[in-house]
Amino acid sequence: MSSSRYLEIMDTTLRDGEQTSGVSFTASEKLTIAQLLLTDVKVDRIEIASARVSDGEFAAVKAITKWAKAKGLLHKVEVLTFVDGDVSVQWMQKAGAKVMNLLTKGSLNHLTHQLKKKPEQHFAEVAAVIALARKKGLECNVYLEDWSNGMRHSREYVFQYLDFLQHQPVKRVMLPDTLGVLIPSEVYEFISSIVQRYPGLHFDFHAHNDYDLGTANVLEGIKAGAHGIHLTINGMGERAGNAPLASAIAVLNDFLPTVKTSVVEKSLYTVSKLVETFSGFRIPVNKPVVGENVFTQTAGIHADGDKKNKLYFSDLMPERFGRQRKYALGKTSGKANIENNLAQLGLHLSDPDLKKVTQRIIELGDRKEVVTQADLPYIISDVLNSNTIEEKVTIENYVLTHSKNLNPSVTLKISIEGELFEEHAQGDGQYDAFMNALKKVYKKRKQELPSLTDYAVRIPPGGKSDALCETVITWSYNGKEFITRGLDSDQTVSAIKATQKMLNQI
Structure with a gap:
């Protein structure tokens, strides 16, 4: 592998992410998210829908393609399509989309038991759809559904299929861990063997998170030579979701510095919160990078260390993502936590008074009461019988x-x-x-x-x-x-x- 290379980032929040149980974006919400992803976050590509799903989906795709065409970004907008003769191709044309991601079978098990077809028959039908799409001016990428199990249990079939695809006019071959079953060592072995065997093909890796290994698998896929990765905002997706965009980008930037992307880190939190609002899918407070608590120090000793020599800082700094470090107030708060919060409010207490306030906050924490920075002046007034808080x-x-x-x-x-x-x-x-x-x-x-x-x-x-x-x-x-x-x-x-x-x- 070269000393420095570019990695394509494809966000599939609007297609695969929308398969999160109970989530359905409106056409205007989809357009807003698409615009942010391409212009603020600056991902390379977005997958926005599945063809033929509904009238609402069609309206959303049409709105996005109209905007993207006007901005010269239409080549970055992709739609999942199917091996269905000319049906998906016609749908794409009516919707104004130009890039189709053709869903095909990446394991012999799926091909045999779901489609009940032989490999040669499937390949011929795939070739016919690709030929028609190219004739109509559409660009083609191909998904190998259940590819991970294909590599585990029917590797000969996967190689037979890739032997066929390397002679087809496709731009990318997309390798999904459809059921999120792979471990990092398998991801590395499977992808590296494929990249080495087919140096002329572009391979994307699409990770799911069923064993909470999505981000780790993405890291190994990139190390193995994948040319692109698929991610979703907040890790949205079916079952346990997909590999999350913010986590994967942070890991990539910190542990693979020779691999470059176009993603703007400072925009990740903003788009994450917007998608949380639109979807109703709440971000866990402890979710890396975008969770509410992940840049909050709770233990007093940590706050003390930060104050003395940034002892508890790491490369994962909140400012990278447009966020700020916070110091929680509760039963594990020490003086340093409280001093940091007081300083932000422009308040200063003597050591004896600080001890009294600290003790009251610990007592409140023991009773499981939430204490925020805005409560501090009220607590000070109560504990010290002072007029610190002036109700203007x-x-x-x-x-x-x-x-x-x-x-x-x-x-x-x-x-x-x-x-x-x-x-x-x-x-x-x-x-x-x-x-x-x-x-x-x-x-x-x-x-x-x-x-x-x-x-x-x-x-x-x-x-x-x-x-x-x-x-x-x-x-x-x-x-x-x-x-x-x-x-x-x-x-x-x-x-x-x-x-x-x-x-x-x-």
């Missing part, structure tokens, strides 16, 4: 209305640094109406409010209808994120309490 903004009164067939509305009275304001607004829900009224107030003051980036509601397991409800809101302000929370038996009221904390913090 107080929500004096509000009326929330919700009626059938009428938009929810809010009348709000608020005091800001002693000045009273009253506003009325409507919204899509009571809290939305409250925020709209608040925006009117702050517009009068020529002050911009933070944008709400996440909103989570928590009710204790087994909680009844009168249970206390905790609303945790994440805000973005001047390029930084912070969290506030409110507690009340009413969800909207708990959100309003969290919002008042935000108003005082800014």
